Amino acid sequence: MLIKDYKGWELEKAVPNSFEDFFNRSEVTFEKDGREKTLTITYVQYFEEFMSEFTPFRQDPLFEIGSREVAFKDIVAAVCLLNQPDFSERKRVFVSSKTEFLSLFNGFDFNKLPDRLRTD
Template identity: 70%
Template sequence: MLIKHYKGWELEKEMPNTFEDFFNRSEVAFEEDGLEKTLTITYVQYFEEFLSEFTPYDKNPLFMAGSREVEFKDIVAIATLLNQPALSKRKRIFVRSQSELQTLFKGYDFSKLPDILESIENKSALQLP
C-alpha cells in the first residue's frame, strides 16, 4: 500500500438549513493493487472534545510533521486505515457515535504515527508493507 496524502477539514454549510458545520471530514489517498483509492471518514466535531478517550493526545494540534501542524481531523482516516487495513475496500465511513470512533482506533499504536506522517510530508508518499 502506498499512502499518497492525508488531510482533514471542517465542513461548511452549503445551505442555511443544513448541518454540515457540525461535522469534520478526514481523508487518506492511497494506492493498493495498482488502483488509486480514497477513504473518507466523516464524524461529529464534538467528538474532538474527547481526544484523550480515543488517542494519547489531549488537544489540537497533536504534533508537528515536518513544518505542518497535525490536528485530529488530519489523522482520523489514516490512523483508521493503518489500524484496520480491511477498510481499504470502503470509500466512505460516517461515524455516528464516540464508541464507533473508539472502535476504529482500538489497539492502534499512535506512537508510530508522527514518524509515518513525517515521512509522507518529506517524501510526498510512503510505501507500507
C-alpha cells in the same frame, strides 16, 4: 500500503438549514496493489472533545512532520485505514456514534503514526 496524502477539515453549511457545520471530514489517499485510492471519514465534530480518552494527544495540533502541523482531523482517516485494513476497500464512512468512533482507534500504536504519515 503507502499513504500518499492526508487531510481533514470542518464542513460548512451548504444551505442555511443543514447540519453540515456539526461534522468534520478526514481523507487519506493511499496506494495499494499499485492502485491509488481515497478513503473519506465523516464524523461528528463533538467526538474530538474526547480525543484524550482514546489517544495519547491532549491538544491540537497533535505534532509536526517537517514544517506541517498535523491536527486530529487530519489523522482520523489514516488511523482508521491503518488500524482496520478492510477499510481500504471502502470509499466513504459516516460515523455518528461515539462508541463506533472510539472503536476505530482501539489498539492503535500512535507512536508509529508520524513515521507512517511521512509523505516526503
